[in-house]
Amino acid sequence: DAKTTQPNSMESNEEEPVHLPCNHSTISGTDYIHWYRQLPSQGPEYVIHGLTSNVNNRMASLAIAEDRKSSTLILHRATLRDAAVYYCIPGRGNMLTFGGGTRLMVKP
Amino acid sequence: GAGVSQSPRYKVAKRGQDVALRCDPISGHVSLFWYQQALGQGPEFLTYFQNEAQLDKSGLPSDRFFAERPEGSVSTLKIQRTQQEDSAVYLCASSRNHPGNTEAFFGQGTRLTVV
Numbered sequence: 001d002a003k004t005t006q007p008n009s010m011e012s013n014e015e016e017p018v019h020l021p022c023n024h025s026t027i028s029g030t031d032y033i034h035w036y037r038q039l040p041s042q043g044p045e046y047v048i049h050g051l052t053s054n055v056n057n058r059m060a061s062l063a064i065a066e067d068r069k070s071s072t073l074i075l076h077r078a079t080l081r082d083a084a085v086y087y088c089i090p091g092r093g094n095m096l097t098f099g100g101g102t103r104l105m106v107k108p
Numbered sequence: 109g110a111g112v113s114q115s116p117r118y119k120v121a122k123r124g125q126d127v128a129l130r131c132d133p134i135s136g137h138v139s140l141f142w143y144q145q146a147l148g149q150g151p152e153f154l155t156y157f158q159n160e161a162q163l164d165k166s167g168l169p170s171d172r173f174f175a176e177r178p179e180g181s182v183s184t185l186k187i188q189r190t191q192q193e194d195s196a197v198y199l200c201a202s203s204r205n206h207p208g209n210t211e212a213f214f215g216q217g218t219r220l221t222v223v
Contacts, residue, residue, distance in 0.1 A: 033183065043112075043199050043214030056111060095141065095164065096201075096212060098150030 002027040002090040009103040011079045020073040020102055022088030027068055031092050033074050035062065037084040038101070044087065047073065078106045109136070111213035114200050120221045121190045129185045129218045133202030141212065142175055142185050143199040151199055157183060190222045 005023040012018040035047040048055055050071075055062040058071045061074040075082055087101040091101065113132040121127050133140050139158055143151035144167075154165040159180040168175070172191075177183040187194055198216040203210050 005121075041216075043201070043216050044212075045214065046211035049211070082198070086148075095153040095156055097153065098143075101150055 001084045002031055002102065002104060004090065004099045006088055006099065006101065006102045008049070009105065011107060012075075012081060014108050015077050016042050018075040018078045018082070018104065020075075020086050020088075020104065021070065022072070023070045024088065024090045025069040027090045029068075031090040033062065033064060033068075033071050034089040034096065035060070035081075035086065035105075036089065036096070036098075037086045038071055038083045039081075044098070078104075080106050082106055112202055112213050114198075114201055114215035115172050116218060116222075118215065118219050120223060123192060123222055124189050125222075126186065126188045127220065129187075129189055129198050129220070130170070131183045131200030131202075131215060133181065133183070133200070134206070134213055135181075137202035137213075138180075138205050139203040139212075140177055140183050141201045141203075142183070143201065144169075145199055145217070147198040154185070154198075163221075187220075188222075192222050195220055197221045 002024045032049050032051050034049040036044040040043045048060050050062045063072045083106045085101040085103050087098050089096050111197050115130045141156050142154040144153040155175045156164040156179040174186045197219050199217045201214045202221045203212045203214040
């Protein structure tokens, strides 16, 4: 599985956009890039995934670098409910390999 | 519809006791996973089922851990002779088909404390 590097923590103000980076320089050509988040005392929750093209859904956008060695999860307007640990997970196998993730704190 | 349901939500076991943790996946989901999450860490893979077949159990930490899904729906994770290092949150997830390109749905987990 590809190794990932994410900031341990980030801070954002409510109502502002947030860009969460992830480096995955050893990603293979067939790996998807998945993002999950985990709110306090909850199980992880799917956010978005993509392969090569940028992706948008109701929760977020995913921007994937042309060489696929990095990606950025974009929350367009952070809310207090977005405070969570965000995990970037490259892979296509039978398991999700979670790293340490980025703890996002949202200030009112 | 209902999401992934796990029971019990909390379990306290005395060291040496056997425990059984239950997972009810979303109806019709083919793939089922178990993860272990220690305090302050990301979840770590334990095992994977496709229907009733256990296709990957490479993450089970010892032979005290055993998982089954006999009819391809409900799954049970059993831990024999629990040790303090088994204290963690055990998460179950299911997905509609092969998980490589689809989302997994997680339960809220069972918090196991071994005293």
